[in-house]
Amino acid sequence: MAEERTFIAIKPDGVQRGLVGEIIKRFEQKGFKLVAMKFLTASEDLLKEHYIDLKDRPFYAGLCKYMHSGPVVAMVWEGLNAVKTGRVMLGETNPADSKPGTIRGDFCIQVGRNIIHGSDSVESAKKEAALWFKPEEMTAYKSCAVDWIYE
Ligand code: DAT
Ligand code: MG
Numbered sequence: 001m002a003e004e005r006t007f008i009a010i011k012p013d014g015v016q017r018g019l020v021g022e023i024i025k026r027f028e029q030k031g032f033k034l035v036a037m038k039f040l041t042a043s044e045d046l047l048k049e050h051y052i053d054l055k056d057r058p059f060y061a062g063l064c065k066y067m068h069s070g071p072v073v074a075m076v077w078e079g080l081n082a083v084k085t086g087r088v089m090l091g092e093t094n095p096a097d098s099k100p101g102t103i104r105g106d107f108c109i110q111v112g113r114n115i116i117h118g119s120d121s122v123e124s125a126k127k128e129a130a131l132w133f134k135p136e137e138m139t140a141y142k143s144c145a146v147d148w149i150y151e
Helices: 012-016 020-030 042-049 060-067 082-090 103-107 122-132
Strands: 005-010 033-040 072-078 116-118
Touching: 005 020, 005 042, 005 082, 005 122, 012 020, 012 072, 020 033, 020 082, 020 103, 033 103, 042 060, 042 122, 072 082, 082 103, 082 116, 082 122
Parallel strands: none
Antiparallel strands: 005 072, 005 116, 033 072
């Protein structure tokens, strides 16, 4: 159970606005374990696939264009309930509905510039991690803090 993984990406606006360190800090300080990370401008094909479930929504093309407009930080974080807790840390899809203390609640205003992506289920986390990372890019190591984070 502690090995649940979630795919998190800091979007181009989060990168441009200098929020990379702040966002990584929150996941680190929570106690989640970083297992994969890369910095890249994602191809349009990758982004279209990443958001394939939204292909019929009116904002799909604009979403893919925005995500392709600059580099992103793609990451996989691991820990107990990492998917659900990760979503709580992000806040709601629309920053206007996100509580202070959440990443979207603290750092952004509009849904189309909501600075961060997080998987919405364990199944989509698996799919997304496999889309963005090769198996050999996922690390395997024991965190020295594990016995101080879990009882
Ligand atoms: P989330 O990113 O919270 O999982 P989602 O998967 O429903 O939300 O949508 C993916 C992204 O698409 C979201 O982060 C921002 C954008 N988006 C969602 N709804 C939108 C809307 N009504 N108008 C513009 N962009 C939207
Ligand atoms: Mg989503």
